[in-house]
């Protein structure tokens with residue numbers, strides 16, 4: 183039986199295809215359309231999923247949409263009526279898409295895929311999140327916690343699962359939302375909502391949480407983890423443009439200017455920002471205030487997440503926890519869950535945000551609606567996207583007119599790649615199927631030597647142009663992970679294999695890998711040989727050559743673009759950036775050295 187899951191119309195549209203409960207293909211639409219966080223109907227992602235399995239839409243038994251549009255519409259109407267006249271513009275704007283697309287999703291899917299309406303089902307938004315975590319986990323029973331901006335009404339849910347039974351026991355409803363709270367501060371700190379939340383997390387490391395008391399003026403948290411937000415500090419419930427109100431500005435002062443580069447005395451002034459300004463000290467002090475606000479909201483969010491995690495596990499009587507929803511991408515909080523709560527085993531599916539709901543919706547129907555309990559799928563790697571054969575890669579290289587080396591022997595290819603990394607080159611790696619979720623985990627990654635402190639600046643200057651507070655992550659082979667990082671036992675590494683866990687670098691190792699050291703911590707990716715053999719081999723061989731089996735890994739894209747999908751995307755990024763070499767399948771392309 184084939185079930186296609188679809189999510190779209192909010193952000194990160196995606197499609198996922200399962201067959202008899204096993205995932206076959208999954209991808210976010212942005213990888214094909216090249217529009218970051220593309221929210222439109224995922225035509226191309228669906229086309230890829232079907233093509234990958236060699237089937238037609240007529241071969242689908244069910245298509246499941248990841249949320250219930252009419253319930254969501256009801257929330258929009260009620261909120262608009264309650265907030266009128268403040269909500270007038272938001273209501274008028276949103277009606278355009280609701281009346282033309284969102285409400286008629288069933289007939290849209292039916293028309294686009296040419297299938298009968300009886301085959302189209304709907305799952306609840308947070309149930310899709312919950313299913314996307316639990317039904318991909320290796321657990322037979324677990325507490326389940328989901329949190330995001332908002333689904334239909336729910337923003338946070340606590341539930342439990344056993345076998346193929348998954349239930350939600352408790353919900354917190356809009357406008358009380360941990361995701362929207364964090365997003366309001368993301369906007370206050372000068373970043374794009376639904377994109378800059380990682381930046382707030384990175385920035386927090388440079389501040390001290392001195393405004394925690396002020397954050398607790400806008401949110402009240404109860405002992406069972408539930409919370410209440412004072413709506414007078416926020417605007418997301420009546421405005422499409424602003425997420426916080428003047429009252430929040432009166433509490434925290436002026437929002438940070440969007441155009442001002444961020445740096446503090448601790449981060450220093452990066453060379454790729456241009457010449458150091460004369461008033462560096464003054465600007466660094468200005469930014470320090472905002473880093474302190476970032477640290478404060480991060481601290482409160484972490485404490486709330488930890489309370490909810492404790493509550494979920496205590497209610498379920500379980501030491502296993504599955505997390506999903508955009509908030510589950512807060513990798514610093516995830517690290518603290520394992521260190522500070524009774525949770526022993528944590529599973530976070532790599533596409534924890536709305537992108538992952540297409541998969542969750544499909545798995546929910548397979549297990550819960552259809553009652554299948556025999557087969558369980560375990561997602562132990564994230565390589566579910568499209569792959570390209572040698573012919574496509576060579577043709578793309580020739581079209582671009584690059585000189586290349588074809589290296590048929592895999593060991594030789596690895597050695598040549600290691601030589602380049604060791605000599606300080608920045609290497610784009612393009613291999614196999616692209617990753618599911620927002621992280622590049624080796625198959626569409628830019629790699630560099632983590633022992634060289636200057637690599638942070640080199641990768642930023644040549645390619646990423648990111649703010650200095652945004653860390654680069656390490657990929658480490660599993661056998662060396664505990665030697666370098668303060669990680670719990672092997673089961674706890676489930677979240678770390680998807681780079682969703684921030685942990686401390688062991689004191690004695692911090693100076694050995696300065697390029698991936700973020701104030702003593704790292705968002706580590708543990709690489710296992712059984713699921714990523716070629717990437718594992720590359721890191722292992724780098725370790726043989728240097729004594730350090732770790733690589734700096736950042737996503738293969740330039741700022742503002744989605745991660746590359748095709749060989750053409752990779753070569754365009756290679757041409758438009760300072761990447762020295764791309765290794766694509768068995769092909770090596772070096773940038774000509776200017777003499």
Ligand SMILES: [Fe+2]
Nearest residue numbers: 330332507536
């Ligand atoms: Fe969501």
